[in-house]
Amino acid sequence: MTGPTMNLLILGATGPTGRILTHLALRSDDSVTAFVRNPATLGDLAEKVTPVVGDATSQHDVLAAASGHDAIVSALGRSTSVRAGELFTRASAAVVGAAEESGVSRLVWLSSFGVGHTYDWASPTQKTIYRTLLRSIYADKKIADERIRSSALDWTIVYPTRLTHGPAQGTYNAADRLPMKGNPTISRADVAAFMHQSLHSDEWIHRSPVISD
Template structure:
């Protein structure tokens, strides 16, 4: 499969990239800094660009079967419009390049999933993460209205732990406290979802 991975050098995107390479996919890493790819630079195609640029993304997306986005703001809690701008660019670029499949990483507690959150989660989502979640909510709705074969992924609190392979994924999951999931397991789900049709036009809540 020919995959274009956005956010490929980020903490979750790097796991997606590693899995795709190990699985034998033909991979293009869309990055701002190619040097951050390290030892994988020689095993993947690399495109340097801005993930909020329609032009950059359209040029990169041509000829691919799917786009997997693991874009994030790192440790920042300020969105600065990243997700709304990137979603608009991805939607337009995918349509122009003729790529219908999109797997998009969001966060549990964004948009309609806020109502399913536990009390502990709502406290965090409604205060510390309020700005970034508002931006993500707009982006997610744009993707669901895009006409693409989308999957929007809603992981609970992300950790840097190893993959367990025993996570739960469904359209809705019961929540207690502030559950977690490793970035490695989220990456495994996203990579698997991109390969098949089970999760097309579905929002996937994922947690340990």
């Protein structure tokens, strides 16, 4: 069940998870402002959303877009890059500052399982990947997540296991902590559905749900 329709500002709306989330929001009759660097990437969404061009690491840009929204959702990612480039550190500062200044209290933020405190719960296989291949990006995400947690916002930070491009199963598990074995996955479609549901509920406010198949 989803609650009343909302006016959403979505960062990363044209990314692989954000695009699915945007379509879900539109199907639920939410109004969507898509915050993008390049409006050409909107494609089929261009006629359905309110596009705002800006830089997610600029508080000025995010603030200009945020006013009047019920919530901010970030599905920002580094695509296939394993270098963080301080994207999450800088974007979290911009988003928290803009949200507090504009009075938008609700924030749903996409992180990754293995970041911060969730590393301790990872399987040996996962830990190897997190401390080698994903080390840079996870260090950046940890700073971002801690900044969000220490803010005055009604935040939810989502920790999915390894993302796939498969269809939504709807049978995933979500909890403050999940047991891990091997290197489990979850589809981006299921992550997008969980994020959308979280926006329309108070259940996960000030919580950091781990989600996995």
